[in-house]
Amino acid sequence: MVLLLVWCFGVGSRLWTEQIAGERISARPSVLKSLLGDSRRLFANHFFIKADEYFHAGYYPSIFDQAATDKKGAASAATTGAVTGDSHAGEVEWMNKPHDWIERFSRNFFPSDHVHLDTMDDDHGHDDHEHDHDHGHSHGHSHGHGHATDGHDGASGGSMVREILPWLRISAELDPNRVETYLTGSYWLRKRMNRTAEAKEFIRDGLRANPRSYELTFELARIYHEHHEDTGRARNLFNLALRYWNDSQRLAEEPDNFMLAQILVQLATLERIQGNPDRALELYQELRKVSPFPESIDRLISDTREGKPPTALR
Amino acid sequence: MNGNNILAISSIVIKELYRRKDFYVLFILTVLITVLAGSANFFNDPRIVGWLKELSLTLIWLSSLVIAINTAARQIPAERESRTIFPLLAKPVTRADVMAGKFLGCWLACGIALLVFYLFFGIVVSAKGGRLFTGDLVLAVWLHWMLLGMVIALSLWGSLLFTSVAANVTICFVIVVGLLFIGFHLGKVARQQPEPFQTIVMIVYNILPQFGFFDTRQMLIHGSHLKIVPVLLATLYAWAYTAFFLTGGWLAFRRRALN
Amino acid sequence: MSTNGAVIAIDHLQVEYRSRELGQETKVAVRDLSLNVQPGQVFGFLGPNGAGKTTTMNVLLGFVNPSAGSASIFGVDVRQPIARQRIGYLPELTYYYKFLTAEELLRFYAKIFKIPKAETEKRIDSILKLVELEHARKRQIKTYSKGMQQRAGLAQALINDPDLLILDEPTSGLDPLGRMKVRDIIKRLKSEGKTVFFSSHELGEVETICDRVAILHQGELKIEGSVQDLIKQHNTRLEAIFLKLVGYEEAA
Numbered sequence: 053m054v055l056l057l058v059w060c061f062g063v064g065s066r067l068w069t070e071q072i073a074g075e076r077i078s079a080r081p082s083v084l085k086s087l088l089g090d091s092r093r094l095f096a097n098h099f100f101i102k103a104d105e106y107f108h109a110g111y112y113p114s115i116f117d118q119a120a121t122d123k124k125g126a127a128s129a130a131t132t133g134a135v136t137g138d139s140h141a142g143e144v145e146w147m148n149k150p151h152d153w154i155e156r157f158s159r160n161f162f163p164s165d166h167v168h169l170d171t172m173d174d175d176h177g178h179d180d181h182e183h184d185h186d187h188g189h190s191h192g193h194s195h196g197h198g199h200a201t202d203g204h205d206g207a208s209g210g211s212m213v214r215e216i217l218p219w220l221r222i223s224a225e226l227d228p229n230r231v232e233t234y235l236t237g238s239y240w241l242r243k244r245m246n247r248t249a250e251a252k253e254f255i256r257d258g259l260r261a262n263p264r265s266y267e268l269t270f271e272l273a274r275i276y277h278e279h280h281e282d283t284g285r286a287r288n289l290f291n292l293a294l295r296y297w298n299d300s301q302r303l304a305e306e307p308d309n310f311m312l313a314q315i316l317v318q319l320a321t322l323e324r325i326q327g328n329p330d331r332a333l334e335l336y337q338e339l340r341k342v343s344p345f346p347e348s349i350d351r352l353i354s355d356t357r358e359g360k361p362p363t364a365l366r
Numbered sequence: 367m368n369g370n371n372i373l374a375i376s377s378i379v380i381k382e383l384y385r386r387k388d389f390y391v392l393f394i395l396t397v398l399i400t401v402l403a404g405s406a407n408f409f410n411d412p413r414i415v416g417w418l419k420e421l422s423l424t425l426i427w428l429s430s431l432v433i434a435i436n437t438a439a440r441q442i443p444a445e446r447e448s449r450t451i452f453p454l455l456a457k458p459v460t461r462a463d464v465m466a467g468k469f470l471g472c473w474l475a476c477g478i479a480l481l482v483f484y485l486f487f488g489i490v491v492s493a494k495g496g497r498l499f500t501g502d503l504v505l506a507v508w509l510h511w512m513l514l515g516m517v518i519a520l521s522l523w524g525s526l527l528f529t530s531v532a533a534n535v536t537i538c539f540v541i542v543v544g545l546l547f548i549g550f551h552l553g554k555v556a557r558q559q560p561e562p563f564q565t566i567v568m569i570v571y572n573i574l575p576q577f578g579f580f581d582t583r584q585m586l587i588h589g590s591h592l593k594i595v596p597v598l599l600a601t602l603y604a605w606a607y608t609a610f611f612l613t614g615g616w617l618a619f620r621r622r623a624l625n
Numbered sequence: 626m627s628t629n630g631a632v633i634a635i636d637h638l639q640v641e642y643r644s645r646e647l648g649q650e651t652k653v654a655v656r657d658l659s660l661n662v663q664p665g666q667v668f669g670f671l672g673p674n675g676a677g678k679t680t681t682m683n684v685l686l687g688f689v690n691p692s693a694g695s696a697s698i699f700g701v702d703v704r705q706p707i708a709r710q711r712i713g714y715l716p717e718l719t720y721y722y723k724f725l726t727a728e729e730l731l732r733f734y735a736k737i738f739k740i741p742k743a744e745t746e747k748r749i750d751s752i753l754k755l756v757e758l759e760h761a762r763k764r765q766i767k768t769y770s771k772g773m774q775q776r777a778g779l780a781q782a783l784i785n786d787p788d789l790l791i792l793d794e795p796t797s798g799l800d801p802l803g804r805m806k807v808r809d810i811i812k813r814l815k816s817e818g819k820t821v822f823f824s825s826h827e828l829g830e831v832e833t834i835c836d837r838v839a840i841l842h843q844g845e846l847k848i849e850g851s852v853q854d855l856i857k858q859h860n861t862r863l864e865a866i867f868l869k870l871v872g873y874e875e876a877a
Contacts (some may be wrong), residue, residue: 106416110588116551151553154576158550160596161509162584215416218408222417241409250409374736378722385724448720453781456686456714456791457737458706624688 088226096227103219103236110163213244224257231267234258238271248279266296266308270315283322290319309342316342320352324362332356371463372470375454379471380478383437389479392429396483399425400490415496416587422490423583426483427510431542434476434514438521439534441468442619451624465522465616469608472518477511497589505592506582512604513580517542519611526618545577575607632699632789632820633662633685639693640680640844654680656844657694662822662837664788667815669831669852670824672841673871678824679717681841682793685822686714698789710738713782717793720774723767727758727777730766731784738785748784755810756780772803779810790814792823796830808834828864832856838863842871 085092105112150156220237223230234255241251252275258268273289276282293315301307320335333356340349355362383389400422408414442464445451454464484507491498520541524534548555552574556567579600585592640655655677662668672678683689684696687703701708721730728749735745753759756776761769766777775795782790795811796804804827811821811834825831831838832852839849847870848855852863859866 106588110584110590114551116548116554151557152572154550154571155553157596157599158576158578160593161579161582161600163588163590165590214409214411214414217411218406218414218417221408245411247409247411254409370739371737374733377736378725378733381729382722382724448722449716450719450721452686452688452716453714453719453721453734453778455688456709456712456716457734457785458710459737460706624683 092226093230096223096230096233099219099223099226100230100233100236103216103223106216106219107168107213109165109167111166213240216240221254224254228258228261231258231262231265234268235271238275242275242279248275251275264296264299266293266300266315267311269293269296270311270318273318277318277322283325287319287322287326290315290322294319313339313342320356321362324356329356329359367460367462367466368458371459372467375459375464375467376471376474379437379441379468380475382471383433383475383479388436389433392432393479393482393486396422396425396429397486400486404490404494413495415491415494418494419487419491419496419587420583422487423586426480426487427581427583429483430476430480430510430514431517431539433479434472434517435521435535435538435542437475438468438472438518439525439538440531441472441522442525443531446624455624461619462616465612465619469515469519469522469612472522473511473515476514476518480507480511480514498586499589499591502582502586502590502592505594505597506586509580509582509592509597509600512601513577515608516575516577516604516611519608519615523611523615523618526615526622542577545574546581549574549576550578576603579603630663631661632664632666633660633668633696633822634698634700635660635681635685635694635696637694638681638684638691638696640677640684640689641692653844655684655691655841658841658844658846659694660839660846660849662789662820664820665815665818666836667811667821667834668823669835669838670822670841671826671828671831671838671867672824675843676841676871677844678841679793680844682791682822682824685791686712711785711787712789712791713785713787715775715778715782715790715792715795717797719778721766721777721781724765726763726765727753727769727780728762730777731780734781734784740785748786752780752783755783755813757806772799772806775799775803775807776810779807783814787819789820789822792821794824794826796825796827804830828862828867832863840867840870847871 088095150159217237217240220233220240224233224237227233234257237254238251241247241254252272255268255272255275259265259272262268269289270293273286273293276289277286280286294312297308297312297315301312316335316339320332320339323329323332323335333353336349336353336356340346340353343349400418403421404418408417442451445454445464451464455461484503488498488503517538521534521538524538525531528534528537549571552567552571556564556571559567582592584590636659638655638658639653642652642654658677658681670678670681680689684691685698685703687706687709690704696703698708699711722733725733731749731752732745735748740748749762750759753762756779758773758776758780761773766774769777775798779792779795782792792811796807799807808830811823814821815834835852837849837851838855840847848866850858855866856863859869
């Protein structure tokens with residue numbers, strides 16, 4: 053209880069200070085780091101999973117369910133990872149037919165309907181008659197890496213999604229070096245809640261802790277491009293992301309080519325918008341080397357040569 | 367058993383709870399932590415309430431278990447240590463009356479404590495603009511109270527088996543928390559074991575009380591609805607285990623020397 | 626032994642304790658004890674530590690079952706809870722519920738005896754006056770001195786207006802003033818016609834207030850009779866008789 057109080061005080065006072073100060077202090081002494089040591093990474097992971105659990109409105113497998121699912125040779129455990137934006141279509145149902153009376157009866161006492169927060173809103177209870185049971189739908193929430201969107205935008209629906217945010221913030225506080233947390237938070241903030249300023253601020257937090265992260269720089273560039281329509285600044289940031297990618301991934305054994313492709317395609321599009329077809333072609337050539345679909349890149353190259361305007365990327 | 371004696375003994379237990387500091391300390395800590403956490407700002411969205419529900423309910427559960435186990439575990443040892451058991455049993459009071467009175471007192475006292483805690487929970491959630499279905503809240507509190515009945519009966523029995531209060535409290539806490547966390551999953555574990563372990567674990571799984579039936583925190587947090595029939599069945603289940611633990615405790619008490 | 630009209634009747638009582646340790650013999654705490662206490666008597670139950678006094682009292686109160694023999698109070702077997710309806714018991718060194726006030730403590734015990742509310746309040750007033758705790762009736766027992774706690778204990782023993790009082794070393798650990806107060810209370814109870822059965826190490830005190838005494842040693846009844854008769858027979862004080870019976874003289 054006392055430890056919890058100390059922890060709460062730590063997180064609370066920190067978040068409160070931020071609110072008052074209005075800006076973050078980059079080189080801060082971390083109370084949490086001193087208190088928890090490296091175990092904070094475990095807690096950070098726990099809270100990140102908690103966010104996913106909230107995304108599924110409590111319908112979530114325990115470690116025992118995950119072990120059982122894994123044993124059956126199923127793909128990744130149940131719904132894990134959906135909050136990060138992985139396709140819902142890839143999720144595996146972990147709650148099968150009950151094996152015994154205890155399992156059957158227990159389902160009356162915890163959420164046993166598979167729903168997602170982004171299909172619910174404030175006035176949407178969790179009533180069996182109310183919520184959408186469309187398990188197979190693909191809402192395709194992106195990893196913040198340029199996946200297609202699904203049309204659920206901003207405050208129009210899924211305002212309950214806000215409930216996952218505290219866990220992401222706490223997870224980031226506990227492990228500021230976990231880039232995935234910032235990307236996930238930013239995705240939900242800007243895509244589902246129309247809170248671009250907060251998303252930008254969150255990504256900036258991540259960049260303070262991870263100054264040369266190509267993923268975070270890329271996400272920030274996207275915010276400037278998609279939400280502020282500041283093409284110049286976005287282009288600079290994409291270039292910076294490319295530079296960071298080169299610094300960290302070029303010589304890596306298994307470079308993150310997926311992200312490279314994302315950066316290149318975005319950057320090339322911006323170069324075309326800004327009237328630099330030569331630079332765009334250069335980038336497409338690079339992209340062709342890493343893309344799993346070189347023929348579609350060839351099409352982009354021929355479009356650029358013909359001087360066609362680029363398709364907006366969102 | 368004599369109802370008058372049981373009520374008289376239980377009234378003393380209730381008085382003890384509200385005159386001791388335990389409840390107040392835990393309640394104030396819960397309030398402090400919840401209020402502190404509630405004042406945190408997450409992305410300038412004041413309507414976020416789920417995490418506060420989670421934190422508050424965790425604290426309520428933790429506090430209720432501490433209160434229930436501690437109060438129950440010290441009842442009979444304290445009577446023996448201070449020797450008040452002698453003047454009590456020197457009156458027309460049986461050991462079964464003492465056992466039942468202590469249980470009822472602890473259970474009612476914990477019920478009162480739960481009401482205070484959940485009232486605070488309701489206020490916090492409402493103040494943050496969160497939604498809470500009164501019917502679900504009532505059923506959740508009821509189930510929580512039923513669970514505490516089993517926990518209290520278990521602690522009372524433990525207090526007659528273990529020599530020290532601290533040992534009993536620790537063992538009860540480990541058992542209760544363990545059952546809450548892994549009770550439901552023992553079946554899955556059993557099915558992955560070779561024979562004869564599978565049968566053994568399966569028997570244990572079916573015999574142990576499934577405390578998880580009474581933990582409906584996730585339903586409250588995520589706004590799922592509880593149904594009345596399962597709640598009633600769970601109540602009967604809790605009463606059966608409570609009666610079993612109390613009988614065990616009474617048999618141990620009957621055989622036990624008073625000093 | 627005739628038990629006609631006896632308040633307490635003990636007949637060939639035997640209490641044995643089996644040791645839990647291997648190889649240890651069964652300990653006989655009380656051996657073939659027979660005793661009668663008549664109404665209105667103040668009966669002193671004497672003996673050195675470990676003589677079996679408290680064990681006998683525990684049998685009378687139903688805390689311990691006899692291995693052999695029987696005991697009854699007002700003609701009812703002591704194993705029946707109803708046998709305890711008309712008795713008041715003051716155990717040795719008891720720390721009453723410290724979070725209660727004296728009033729609340731008495732109300733609690735009165736509730737057990739199903740005494741009506743109005744009657745309860747009347748009795749509380751008179752008992753607290755008797756044990757001189759009126760001034761502290763609304764104070765929690767944890768604030769009481771040892772003597773006050775003992776008097777609170779005496780008060781609880783009197784709440785049901787018992788016909789028989791069983792007092793286990795009622796003056797032990799008290800200062801001279803406290804002892805005198807408890808002695809006075811016992812004398813007053815005697816004057817009210819109550820039967821008092823009490824154990825004590827204070828032989829002078831026993832000599833002053835007891836009608837009859839029984840001396841127990843190593844679980845056996847050594848002597849029983851009226852205080853005056855014993856003093857006459859042995860031509861010495863009770864203390865000397867006691868010391869002789871427990872073997873102190875031989876050792877000297």
